[in-house]
Amino acid sequence: MRELYEQLKRLFPLGEYTEQRRDLAFVTVPKDHLRPLLIHLRDRERFSHLVLLTAVDWLEEGHFQLTYLMNDRAGKRDLGLRVLIPRDGAAMEGIHDLWPTAATYQRELREMFGIDFPGSPRVNEEFILEGWTGMPPYRRDFDTKKFSEENFNHRPGRATTDPATHMKEKLYPDEA
Amino acid sequence: MQFDWMKIPYALLTLFIVINFGYLLNSFIAKIAARVGRRRGIPIWQTYIDVAKNYGLRTSITHGVMFYLGPVFRLSGGVGLLLFVPSIYGSYMFSNLSFAGDLILALYFVFFGTLGMALGAAESGHPYSAIGITRGLSQVTAAELPFALAVFSVALQYQTLSVTDIVAAQQGGILHWTLFTNPLAVVAAMLSLLGSMMRPPFDVVLAPQEIPIGPPTEYHSSYLALMQTNRALFPIAKLVIYMNLFFGGATDWPTFFLKVFLIYMWSVFVGVSFPRFRVDQSIRWFLIWAVPIGILSIVLV
Amino acid sequence: MKDELKKRLVKGPDGVEFEVDPLRDYYCDARPQVEPPAVSKIVEDFFNWARAESLWILGFATGCGAIEMRPLMTPRFDAYRFGVQWRPTPRQSNLFIISGYLSTKTLKRVIRSYEQMQSPKYVMGLGSCTINGGMYWDSYNTIKRLDDYLPVDVYVAGCMPRPESLLAGFEELKRIIREGKGEGANKYAAEFDRYKANQKQVIHDWDMPDYNW
Numbered sequence: 027m028r029e030l031y032e033q034l035k036r037l038f039p040l041g042e043y044t045e046q047r048r049d050l051a052f053v054t055v056p057k058d059h060l061r062p063l064l065i066h067l068r069d070r071e072r073f074s075h076l077v078l079l080t081a082v083d084w085l086e087e088g089h090f091q092l093t094y095l096m097n098d099r100a101g102k103r104d105l106g107l108r109v110l111i112p113r114d115g116a117a118m119e120g121i122h123d124l125w126p127t128a129a130t131y132q133r134e135l136r137e138m139f140g141i142d143f144p145g146s147p148r149v150n151e152e153f154i155l156e157g158w159t160g161m162p163p164y165r166r167d168f169d170t171k172k173f174s175e176e177n178f179n180h181r182p183g184r185a186t187t188d189p190a191t192h193m194k195e196k197l198y199p200d201e202a
Numbered sequence: 203m204q205f206d207w208m209k210i211p212y213a214l215l216t217l218f219i220v221i222n223f224g225y226l227l228n229s230f231i232a233k234i235a236a237r238v239g240r241r242r243g244i245p246i247w248q249t250y251i252d253v254a255k256n257y258g259l260r261t262s263i264t265h266g267v268m269f270y271l272g273p274v275f276r277l278s279g280g281v282g283l284l285l286f287v288p289s290i291y292g293s294y295m296f297s298n299l300s301f302a303g304d305l306i307l308a309l310y311f312v313f314f315g316t317l318g319m320a321l322g323a324a325e326s327g328h329p330y331s332a333i334g335i336t337r338g339l340s341q342v343t344a345a346e347l348p349f350a351l352a353v354f355s356v357a358l359q360y361q362t363l364s365v366t367d368i369v370a371a372q373q374g375g376i377l378h379w380t381l382f383t384n385p386l387a388v389v390a391a392m393l394s395l396l397g398s399m400m401r402p403p404f405d406v407v408l409a410p411q412e413i414p415i416g417p418p419t420e421y422h423s424s425y426l427a428l429m430q431t432n433r434a435l436f437p438i439a440k441l442v443i444y445m446n447l448f449f450g451g452a453t454d455w456p457t458f459f460l461k462v463f464l465i466y467m468w469s470v471f472v473g474v475s476f477p478r479f480r481v482d483q484s485i486r487w488f489l490i491w492a493v494p495i496g497i498l499s500i501v502l503v
Numbered sequence: 504m505k506d507e508l509k510k511r512l513v514k515g516p517d518g519v520e521f522e523v524d525p526l527r528d529y530y531c532d533a534r535p536q537v538e539p540p541a542v543s544k545i546v547e548d549f550f551n552w553a554r555a556e557s558l559w560i561l562g563f564a565t566g567c568g569a570i571e572m573r574p575l576m577t578p579r580f581d582a583y584r585f586g587v588q589w590r591p592t593p594r595q596s597n598l599f600i601i602s603g604y605l606s607t608k609t610l611k612r613v614i615r616s617y618e619q620m621q622s623p624k625y626v627m628g629l630g631s632c633t634i635n636g637g638m639y640w641d642s643y644n645t646i647k648r649l650d651d652y653l654p655v656d657v658y659v660a661g662c663m664p665r666p667e668s669l670l671a672g673f674e675e676l677k678r679i680i681r682e683g684k685g686e687g688a689n690k691y692a693a694e695f696d697r698y699k700a701n702q703k704q705v706i707h708d709w710d711m712p713d714y715n716w
Binding site: 236239240241242243244245248251252254255258259260261262263419420421422423426 | 538540541549550553554556557577578581583584586591592594595597621622623688
């Protein structure tokens, strides 16, 4: 994977490189160079399969990380491309014209993270949630516990214990 | 001709006996199928409980007159089939309302129930009922074809259209049965029986997951109970015809029960051994295997 | 609201235009009625016994608990010997098993299916999620108390309950029905407004009639 990274680095301004396994690595890519890099990987390097497109919310740093995971079926290796986009007014160029399946991922990201993909088919339609009006629920500043307490009736009498101390008290009452 | 009014209560008695026999037989067959799958199976009286429960439901909704008539047609198909065919040969009490041309009438009644269902289900408003009915009707048609051929063959053989006469001709020993005098017709009819008993491999029309449960999707409460009664009655009524035409009829009730049970076991045996056919497969199967045998039997006669 | 549910003009095959309001035309939205039991006590007892011995379950799985229902059909547990069987259509079934977590999206379908079942009908909450939310107690899209939305007869606790506990639940439900206490459908009809208010509180895009059968 390292050789591939060195090769690509000569063509594109790539960022940080992380090798997870011998057949799995991640590379940070500037937003504008994503599309040429994807086309290059697909047409020249046999990474023909888009495994997934997902997002990570880096709340403290103030950006979303989009992860495009590509698979080289013949070479049995995966390459993930990380793209950082600002959290405010998050929007990204869609890749549904390269892989039609990406449209579904983009629809999901639009609904769950609020990342817009202008021009992606049916991107503004409901994907999983029905009648959702609040903040996209996968954003980390969405307080799911608070939302649940406000919106649903809870049954009283629910107790929470810390598993470690609870087990200790139950199993080894002398040491507690 | 003087009509004998005493025949009506006697015919109702036959109906009563046969319905109860049908309930028990259905549970028993379900139990056999369960035992084949190494399960304990339902209690033998489960069908009675189910029917009682369905009659006992407090609400039922209707989708119009035809929706009512569906199960009624179906049940009258079964009742009619039973009543116009002698169940016990030579018995005044249980020869029912048979008359000279009853064979043709019986053929008609076999089909009547499914047509009634078609009318009822079409009224139910279930979006897929039309598909379910089409599949059901086409399969029943394909399955009835060999049976009709076999019946004509038998009618030609004995030169009569009266079931009583056909039974009479088969008396006097097992070798006089149509089974031995006209084996091809019997084979064609037995293959057809597999299709019309609504057991695997030909029960995809009624299969729960197919076009959700097929035609009866919308039926519930007492409608469903009526249809369950018919499910008990109709196979027996049909088997009575088979018994009369091909297996020498029955002269007393024990023979009747035994023969009906054994003929039923034939379809059960095939049913638990083989997986389901799709509708197109089963139609093709009937047309390729059963129909030529039926034609052959007519030609040979 | 979805496009196909909006009021619209339709041109018939004979060229006549007419207005279609799917919510009013395709469904019947009459309120449910409280159905009195049979007049005679003996008859009602007999029917209750028959209802208890012939539980027909709606084959609708909401969550992971559905995987615990499958073994009941197999030789090892064989629920059929208790008169339990699975029906594919709500019209013919009497028992609705809410198997596990219930998201608000599924709740909508559950309500529609429940209302299509014929009374008397019973609801069983399977697993902790139906009791107090279980491990999804702080989730943004699952309900926490099933009995706010549907009248529940029996809860089976556990995460997940083993098939044996489900069988025990059936036996408990049978006892309740035999005693004549399985009146969930009537309770639903009597407290219809409360149940509807609760349901509408969590289902934000209510695009169906208030009661559909």
